Amino acid sequence: MARRDLTGAVNFRYLEDFARGDEAMIDEVLALFREQAAMWSGMLDPASEGWRDAVHTIKGAARGVGAFDLGDVCAAAEESGPTGLDAVRDALDLALTDIAAYAHERAIQSLRTPRS
Template sequence: MQPATAHISESRTAGPEGTAATDSRPIDLVHLSKFTMGRRDLEAEILGLFRQQLAVSLDKLAAAADMAGDDKAWKEAAHTLKGSARGVGAWALADATADAELLTSGPDRVAVIAGLDVLVGAATGFIDELLEDWQS
């Protein structure tokens, strides 16, 4: 794997606040690096914590989707995941959870979890590969 700055994709889309988000990477390492001042040890710690939180957040969303009429639990779980994803630059996941946060129908919520699961899997795999590479 290449250094963090080499993770910038050729095709870019506008991220929040004028940052650039990549189309091909689940996490924008340039964005993350801005907040860690390029400290790879801190980036690794943040990504590790984010990775741990992904499964917890997805479980909370799944539980909230099963609770008919409990909009508060759903919105809180989606909002938490959205904020975490934005913090590390996981733009696709953040956008998907922002959309999910607005859902009010139980069946729609159950359906969206499958899509979030794919995005969480991509982010998790990316983090695992990156951290393994950084350790070698």
């Protein structure tokens, strides 16, 4: 998986600009997003009492990393109720796929770039 596999679910330029090109910060933010996504996924069940809190948290975190479509889907699910959870799960999967492709590309690039 590499940058060519990006779907556009995450605007990485937004994140790069926000982090002012600090590669360590970008890596840390994306790693935190992925770790938290694992926790949120279990809560994206209509039977879970915390589904609404999970959706609200995902919305903010998604917008923070540049996954604006995911943030919008979460906002819609907050309004529509648990019927919107399938769309949240799908959008979260797309964002995570893009993050994986982006991280993979960055890892490959770091191997090609000589260190001083």
